[in-house]
Amino acid sequence: MKILLLPLTFVILSFSKLYAQQDAIISGKLLDADKNPVLFANVALFKSADSTLAGGLASDENGVFKIPAKPGNYYLRISYLAMAEKIVPNVKVVSGNVDLGTISLKADAKVLDELVVKGEKSQMELQLDKRVFNIGKDLSNIGGSASDVLNNMPSVTVDVDGNVALRGSGNVRILIDGKQSGMVGMNPVEALKQIPSDLIESIEIITNPSSRYDAEGEVGILNIVMKKNIRYGLNGSFTGTAGYPANLGGSFNINYRKEKINLIASYGHLYREGPGRGSSRQEYTSADTSFVYEQKTDRTRGGYSNNFTVGMDYFFNKHNTLTGTLSYRNSQNSNSSRLEYKDFDFNNNLTRTVVRTEEENEPRTNVEAALSYRKTFDKKGQSLSFDAKYIISDETEASRYNEGSIGEGNSLVQRSFNTEDEKNWLFQLDYIHPFAKNGKLEAGLKSSTRLLDNDFSVHQQNAQMNWIILPDFDNRLAYDEKIHAAYLMASNQFGKFFVQGGLRGEYSDILTELKKTNEVNHRKYFNLFPSLHLSYKLEDAQTLQLSYSYRLSRPGFRDLLPFSSFSDSRVFRSGNPLLNPEFTHSLEAGHLLNMEKGSLLSSVYYRRRLGVVENITTVDSTGFTRIMPVNLSTGNAYGMEFNLTYDPFNWWKWTANANLFRAVNEGVYADRVLRSDTYTWTGRISSRVTLFKNIDFQSSFNYRAPRKTTQGRDLSQYFIDLGLSRDILKGRGTITASVRDLMNSRMQRRIVENEGYYSKSEFQWRARQFIVTFSYRLNRSKEKERGENRDDMGDEQ
Known part of the structure; x- marks a missing residue:
């Protein structure tokens, strides 16, 4: 029995010793000067005798740390970005x-100063499948709209009507925070003019999107990233x-962040009036008839948006994080125009002058x-x-x-x-x-449904002062789109x-139906x-870098709508309910050179397009001009x-x-071959000078060279922007003055x-525009903003 008790006693004593020497827990909670938890601070445990590292970890989302330790004498060293190092002896x-208990950390002014120099956000950031342009440094964007911001992006052009093009193509997908949005859904041209630039963080240009993105967008994607942050406290x-x-x-x-909850709110109000002017000359000659007229246009588009x-x-x-947002957008535009037509005979003698005026009200509402x-x-x-997202929008145009x-x-x-x-x-x-x-697998599913209902009509007053509907301009379009996708x-x-x-x-699965004429076009592919x-x-x-993608461009809602605008009684723009999607093969190679004082990104690209949609202009013998999109041609673009x-300093x-x-398009319309082969370019150069440490002056020059189209050519376009800003209120405020399109x-x-037809317009x-803007940052200085990394809560994760 004694022989059995000896080993049993040894085992019990051994377990008792191990139990007595099990690790204790050293714990505490880290708070900043505002009593907010300090997340992910580095807490290191050192032995007092020889300063060897005994353990360590990062504080959790509540600022709490728990470090196992054996009996002994230690000290803690706590470090965190932009805060003074803390020693707990x-x-x-x-x-x-x-x-x-509670351990307080204080901000380190010296560290913050270093962050200003080393952490300033670059205006352009290159990632594998996109370029990111941070707009805050560009003075020409301050006080403008999303349309103005896009017009200052490289390779992006915005024409006078507000249509956006990337690398010369208008088939570009526009997203907000990586997802489709009702803000730019039905009428992106007007919507982009109503989004204040002050709410935009950056623009992502994605010329060859990866499979995680929708295939929509022949030339690529423009992603508008809105401002957001999750800093602690109120700021x-x-x-x-x-x-x-x-x-x-x-x-x-x-936003207001407290422990597990972050509350966000943003609001933008904008009232603008945009005066515009233009002129054109139309000439038409055929065996049966001929006409010549000149047109002068004065327009004002204005209104407010919230x-x-x-x-x-x-x-x-x-x-685990759960995020919920609710967005509301409301706008009310009041637009007016005056068109003056001067008709001439064949000998260029003025025969009559006709004036047409329009008054339009255009309310819009969007909820997401x-x-x-x-x-x-x-x-x-x-x-x-x-x-998950739900969007509802409505818009009315009454003229x-x-x-x-x-x-x-x-x-x-x-x-x-x-x-x-x-x-x-x-x-x-x-x-x-x-x-x-360094590897990763990505997979995803997506399902979207889009329902559109458009009712349009044109009425004319007869001699008895009664309103008569014009049957050629009266219909109702129902558009039902279902797209289901998966990627790996x-x-x-x-x-x-x-x-x-x-x-x-x-x-x-796309169904287009004109209700009053029973025209149905149902496509599944x-x-x-x-x-x-x-x-x-x-x-x-x-x-x-080398990239390839295969993409498509489905017709937009406006491209399918048979009715667009009746402002000009002699030139009618309409959509085409029978349009089919375009398909594009895109290949691109790039080289990035980082230099001591800058960087150079060079790219070459090729696009092969099938079923290219182009606007075709036709004229009848009465002088009525119709512009309508059709699947005209195949296209090749090299650039x-x-x-x-x-x-430099x-x-x-x-x-x-x-x-x-170089863009080459060729197709057949009405038994006539239409072809264009154009060499062209766009460019922008900008200079920003900092004076006396707190004054910035910026100048930029934009140019778009002439280009040929299948029915004519577009002439050159240029404009100059200037901006001047000064920091005030110890860096918490900035005042900016700018002028857009200096030379008007x-x-x-x-x-x-076209055959027998010639038109020249401008x-x-x-x-x-002259603009003055004042910005104030609450509980954050301009320097702190530059030193922080933006928390990207968009679709690109």
Whole structure:
């Protein structure tokens, strides 16, 4: 029995000793000067005897840390970005846990100053499949709209009508925070003019999107990233704008973060008046008839808009976040125009002068509700996200027209109504799974439904003062679009070589129906869209990129709508309900050179387009001109692009970009071959000088070269912008003065030639503008903003 008790006693004593020496827990909670938790601070435990590292970790989402330790004497070293290092001495572990209670950290002014120099956000950031342009540094964007911001982006052009093009193509997809939005859904031209630039953080230009993005957009995607932040406490920014012609606005963007809840709110109000002018000459000659007339146009488009967003982030823990937002947008435009037609005979003698006036009211409302859930895992880079969005929009255009010959009084009175209602549902699921050291798998599902109802009619007053509907301009369009998609993508890095490949499948079910004429067009099709991105790092300062994608461009709502505008009684623009989508193969190669004082991104690209949609102009013998989009041709585009940033001195920064390309389109319309082969380019150069440390002066020059079209040519266009800003109130405020289109030269000039028809026109949508803007940052200085990393809560995760 004794022999058995000896080993049993040994075992019991051994377990008792191990139990007695088990690790204790050293714990505490980190708070900043405002009593907010300090997340993810580095807490290191050192032995007092020889200063060897005994353990350490990062504080959790509540600022709490818990470090296991054996009995002994220690000290803590706590460090965190932009805060002074904290030493906690004389931490003694005897036989139980040690609770250090609350530990306060203070901001380090020296560290903040260093962040200003080293952490200033670059205006252009290059990522594998996109370029990110931070707009805050560009003075020409302050006080403007989203349309103005896009017009200052490299390779992006916005014509006088507000139509956006990328690398010369208008088939570009516009997203907000990585997702489709009702704000730019039905009428992107007007919507972009109503979004204040003060609410925009950055613009992402994605010329060859990967499979995670929708296949929509032949030439790529422009993603507008709105401002947001999740800093602790109450902070935000406020902006006020005044300008001439009438440009009055104000906006704020604030958030309040406390432990697990982050509340956000933003609001922007904008009132603008945009005077425009133009002129044209139309000549038509045939065997039966001929006509010549000149047209002079004076227009004013103006009104107000309100953009309001509220939302909340709820952080269950460091791995699970739920976000809900509600956005409301309302605008009321009042537009007027005066068109003067001068008719001439064949000998160029004036025969009569006709004047047509229009008064239009255009109210719009848009409501969006979005819910997003994001889950991360202990494994770095692994995440799961789910997004749901509901959008409802309505818009009404009501116009009244008066037309008559001078000296004869009004002989024609008309009115038109155009109501547009839209509903959207969107559901999206994305999952990222890392593998190996730098690899990851991505997969996702998406389903969207879009319902549009458009009722339009034109009425004319008869001699008895009764309103008669014009049957050629009376119909109701119902548009039902369902798109279901799935994608799978993988990427990995092999030394200096990085590869990303993906495949996206999309099933489209689109029904277009003209109710009053019983014209139905139902299309169902399934397509696979591959993408490939390759990157090779030659050395620390140079990187090569190669990418390929296959994409499509479905006709937009306006392109399908048979009725567009009745403002001009002699030139009618309409859509085409029978349009089919375009398909595009896109190949691009790029080279990034990082230099000591700048960077140079050079790209060459090729696009092969099938079923290219072009606007065709036709004229009848009465002089009535119709412009309508058709699937005309195949197209090939070859181009090269350069983006240069160069800072010769700390106080002087240069940026320049140029896009040179050749576009060849060829097709047949009405038994006639239409072909264009054009060499053209666009460019922008900007200089920013900092004087006396707190004054910035910026000048920029934009140019668009002439280009040929299948029915004529577009002439050159240029404009100059200037801006001057000064920081005040110890860096918390900034006042900016700017002038857009200094020479009042931003004018679209176009020539159209067809069999027996010649037209030359020029139009300026908005005259030169002078703007003064004041911005104030609450609980954050300009320097702190530059040093922070933006928390990107958009679709690109």
